[in-house]
Amino acid sequence: MAVDMNMNILIxxxxxxxxRIIENLLKQLGxxxxxxxxxxxxxxxxxxxxTVGLVISDWNMQPMTGLQLLKEVRVDDKLKTxxxxxxxxxxxTENVVAAKAAGVNNYIVKPFNAETLKTKISAVLxxx
Numbered sequence: 001m002a003v004d005m006n007m008n009i010l011i012x013x014x015x016x017x018x019x020r021i022i023e024n025l026l027k028q029l030g031x032x033x034x035x036x037x038x039x040x041x042x043x044x045x046x047x048x049x050x051t052v053g054l055v056i057s058d059w060n061m062q063p064m065t066g067l068q069l070l071k072e073v074r075v076d077d078k079l080k081t082x083x084x085x086x087x088x089x090x091x092x093t094e095n096v097v098a099a100k101a102a103g104v105n106n107y108i109v110k111p112f113n114a115e116t117l118k119t120k121i122s123a124v125l126x127x128x
Contacts, residue, residue, distance in 0.1 A: 007051075010037060011023060011034060013038070040061060040069030043057065053125075055069075057069055057070070060089070071102050089110045
């Protein structure tokens, strides 16, 4: 099935520069609709108010981390099947294990480029 390049993608990061970088990479890949949130609580609000096809979230945020956001998404009946990619600066095995246990679909370690992002999104949504 073809990936919908018009679907909403929510990117979540408390660092505005990172939001801009990820949005630019997504646009470079052909995605047209990118929503942003600066923490997990704001992301939940966006998810409740919009139809979103993919969440790409940073791990380390305050007051709600990406892992807490993922857990909230997975217990919500409307959101629980939502594709979710976690981004982190740390490649600690226990973090990957915790994210997998919480139901993450894929994992990206910073720094990354458009090709890495495309590969991870393709693994979750299908080739595009």
